[in-house]
Amino acid sequence: MHRLSRPAPSFVCVCLTLIAFSDRSWAQIPSIGATLPQGAAPGQTVDVKIRGGGLAGPTQFWSSFPAEATLPTEIAGNGTNAGEITYRLKLPADAPPGVHGLRVATAKGISNLKLFVVDDLPAVAQTKPSATVATAQALTLPVAVDGYVDNLARDYYKFQVAAGQRVAIEVLARRLGSPLDSTIRLLDAKGRELAYNDDAPGLGSDSMISHTFKDAGEYVLEVRDIRYQGGGNFLYRLRIGDFPCVTVPYPMGIQRGVSAAVAFAGATAQDVAPMPLNVAGDASVDWLPVGAKLPGGKSSGFAVLSVGGTPEAVEAEPNNEPAKATRVPLGASLNGRIDQPRDVDCYTMTAKAGQRFVFTGVTRSQGSPSNLFLRLLKSDGAEVAAAEGVGPSEGVINYTFPADGDYTLEVSEQTGFGGPEFAYRIAVTPHEEKFELSASADTLNIPLGGLAMVTVAAVRGSFGGPIELSLLDPPPGITATPVVIGPGLTSTVMTIQSDASVAPGKIYPVRIAGKSQAGNVAGQAIATVTAAQKTAFSGLSVPPQFLSRNIAVGVNPAPFFTLKTDKPEVVFGKDLSATVKIV
Structure with missing residues (x-):
């Protein structure tokens, strides 16, 4: 039986003492x-x-x-x-x-x-000084440059191009966890600005330019932090090549076991040939990194594809009004694109009375710049529900259909923007009393024979019942004390132990699973570590999704001594006091 209790002050003190006396071994833990x-x-x-x-x-x-x-x-x-x-x-x-x-x-x-x-671009290291046009580092295209920006400084690079040559330029900084908020300027030989970019749509605070040069000759690129900050940790990878400027694949999701042709969305992605893909039906992968090349191209643009177990539908233009809506089966996820400013996409589906479905926008979390506005309409055009992407939400409608018939989902961009990069996906799923979990760390070092603690938080939605936590497929010797997030509560602390048989010097991936029982339906969620990674990666808005569920566990040397209670579990009475023996 799982017991729910509030830790007594003495228990808190014991934990702090253990950490303090283990400090010597923690100081030698590797860091990159x-x-x-x-x-x-x-x-x-x-x-x-x-x-x-x-x-x-x-x-x-x-x-x-x-x-x-x-x-x-x-x-x-x-x-x-x-x-x-x-x-x-x-x-x-x-x-x-x-x-x-x-x-x-x-x-x-x-x-x-x-x-x-x-990265399929050849790489070179930055050479300094390069803080002036006169000292600009000479590059031979295509190329990737690994460098950093000094405080109150700019970095300059120069390169030769042919007349009519198209060149793509991007900075990977925030996407690599760097604090650099890049801005880039493309200059001709006389110092005249040809192109400028601060934050490229869909790339967070990273920069991207695609430019076709009218004249052959030498050109200069300036890289700096928008705030003129810098230092040895303001790292970046500058990519210059013939890659397409892509934001997301299109469609943004595919179904396991079903063949699909995946194209790409982006400012210069229209000429990328669709890529045939088929992910095995029993594959456990949820996200798939994919690269995009132009015909005859030597370098790739980057995107990440969602992989799921339900059908994926793609809009068929023109579908700007309900009368011309793309008809889709209820339960298929919807993929479309706001091709131009003020564009509207409509999807019609047939529902039965009492069916309850959730329509969830997927845009920024996958790299699209879209900020959606969703409207659900009856067959007579009357609005029955609406949602917009606000803050971390990307637009969610949770609706119970009151009667049999056709309903239309209208999708638009709430800012009024549009273009080839403004793709979106609407996940359409039956309503469940489900929850989401997040863990406070993606790396745990456990003293040999000791323990480490991680906070697990729950976003409950409409589910208010208990959530049982456990380790999913832990390696031998790594265990967790069963713990429950009690009814209505939103977090707890999970204790993960290592016994003396676990080999040090190895990386053990584990996942934290939560189970619930809502009526006769059992639910499960895997804890993500996205929030912890955002902090670790300088506020990166969207850490790589395929790295978001694994916690890496390692074993470090045992502390000089340990303290423990004579009882593994303490049950408190109404006075919230208990007596334990420290051994």
Whole structure:
């Protein structure tokens, strides 16, 4: 039986004492501050310097992309320097391009997650000084440059182009967890501004330009922080090539086990050939990084595709009014695009009395700049429900159909904007008494034979019952004390233990699952770590979705001594007091 209780003050003090006396081993836990380069190319081998602290004695390299990782022995002292190690990474030719993550482990624990790019552009390192046009770093296109901006400074680069050549330029900074809020300016040889961008639609605070040059010659690019801030941690990867400027795939989602042709949405994505895809019906993947190339192109634009278990419908234009609406089955997710300012898309579906469905907008969380306004209409045009994307919400309608008949969902952009990059997806699902969970950390280092704690919060919606938490498929030796988020409560602390059999120096991915019982229907949710990653990555608005559910667990050395109570569980009476023995 699970018991719900409020921790007594003495229990809090014991936890604080344990943490304080474990401090010595925690100080040696590995951490990653930067990598050089910040990316690796599919089908190639590259030496990656990992800089940070506590890196001596590496025992494991982990990445979300496929790679063979070895420690080059010809590098003097490699693996013994606490501040830097070098891994040689060999990527297969089919490694998916885009933003990924990596970690390292030592016998003292596991590192934080560091974002890293799989990029098919050849890479070079920044050379300084490059703070003036006169000292601009010369580049040969196509290229990716790994650099950083100094405080109150600009970085300049120069390159040659042919007449009529189209060049795409983008900065990956916030998308890599950097605090840099980039802005870029393209200048001709006389210093005249040809193009400028601060925040590109769908890229958060990162910048992107696509420019076709009328004349051949040398041109200059300026990179800086919009606030003129900078420093060694204001890192960026500058990409210059022939890649299409994409925001999201189109459609934005596909169904497992069903073949689909996936195109892309973006300012210059119209010429990208649709990509045939079929994700196996039994695949556990929910998100799939995909790359987009123009015909004959050498470099890729990045996007992430949603993978689910329900049908996906795509709008058929013209569908700007209910009379011309795209007819779809109720329960299919809807994919469309606000092609031009003030565009409206309509979808008609047949419902039965008493059916309750939820229409959830998916835009910014997947990289689209769209900010949706949704209206649900009866067959006579009368509005029965409406929603708009406000704050973190991207627009949600939860509606019970009162009568049999046709209903139309009207989708528009509430700002009035539009264009080829303004794609959207509406997830259409039957209403369930469900909930969402989030965990307070994506990395846990547990003392050998000890424990670590993580706060699990619940967003309940309409569900108010108890939620039972557990570890999903934990490795041998890693366990969690069963705990319940009580009825009406929104958070609890979960304790995860390591016994003495767990091998240190390894990275163990775990997930936290929550189960509920609503009537005769059992529900389950997997805790995300998105909020923790946003904090770790300098306020990154949308961390990579496929990294959002795994918590990395490592084991570090046992503390000098431990304190524990003589009882594993304390049940409090009405006076909220209990007597325990500390041993």
